[in-house]
Amino acid sequence: MPNRIALFSLLVPEYDEALAFFLSIGFECREDTDLGNGKRWVRIAPRGGETEILLARAVGNQQISTIGEQGGGRVWLFLETMDFDADYLHMRSKGIHFETEPRIEPYGRVVVWRDPWGNRWDLIEFSHVDRSGTGS
Numbered sequence: 001m002p003n004r005i006a007l008f009s010l011l012v013p014e015y016d017e018a019l020a021f022f023l024s025i026g027f028e029c030r031e032d033t034d035l036g037n038g039k040r041w042v043r044i045a046p047r048g049g050e051t052e053i054l055l056a057r058a059v060g061n062q063q064i065s066t067i068g069e070q071g072g073g074r075v076w077l078f079l080e081t082m083d084f085d086a087d088y089l090h091m092r093s094k095g096i097h098f099e100t101e102p103r104i105e106p107y108g109r110v111v112v113w114r115d116p117w118g119n120r121w122d123l124i125e126f127s128h129v130d131r132s133g134t135g136s
Contacts, residue, residue, distance in 0.1 A: 007043060007052035010077075011067045012117060015040050018055045021116055024094050026087070027053075046079065068118025075112055077121040084109045084125035091123065 012018035019029060022044050030043040030052060042055040058064045070076065081087040088102060088111060099120070102111040108126040115121065 005051055007054050009054045009056040010119070011058045011063055011070060012055050013058060013064075013067060015042050015055055015057055017116075018042075019044065022053075022055075025091055025096065068115075071120060073120070075120040075122050077119060079121055079123050081123060081125050084123070088123060 010018075015032075019032070019042060023029065026047060027044045028047050030045055031041060032043075033041040035041055039057070040055075043052045044055060045052040056063075058067050084102070091113065092098070097114050099112040099114065102109060104110075106127070108124055108128075110122050110124045113121050113123060
C-alpha cells in the first residue's frame with residue numbers, strides 16, 4: 001500500500017512567474033525539465049521538505065478558470081514552519097498578502113495568506129510534533 005504523497009499539482013498561469021514567486025519565499029526547485037510543446041515538469045518544495053509541488057501551467061478554459069480556486073475558497077495548503085516569527089517576517093518582506101494577523105490555536109500558531117493566484121494557505125507552526133494535539 002502506498003504510504004506517502006510524493007507530490008501534487010498546483011495550477012498556475014505560467015511556469016517562470018510561479019517558480020520565481022516560490023523561490024523568493026524560500027522554496028527550492030528540485031527539477032525543471034522541458035517536455036516539449038511548452039510543457040515542463042517543474043517540481044518545487046520548501047527547503048528540506050519531503051512532499052513536493054508540481055507546478056502545472058493551466059491549459060484550456062476549465063483549468064484556467066480554476067487557478068487559485070483548487071481549494072474551493074478555503075485554506076487547502078498548509079506550509080509548516082519551525083520558526084514562525086522568522087518565516088512570517090520574511091514572507092511579509094516579500095510582499096505576501098496575509099488575510100489575518102497571526103493567532104494561537106490549540107494546534108499551534110497560524111496565519112492565513114494568499115499566493116499571487118488566490119490560493120489560500122496557512123503558515124503554521126504546530127504545537128505538537130505529531131500534530132495529534134496530545135504531544136509527545
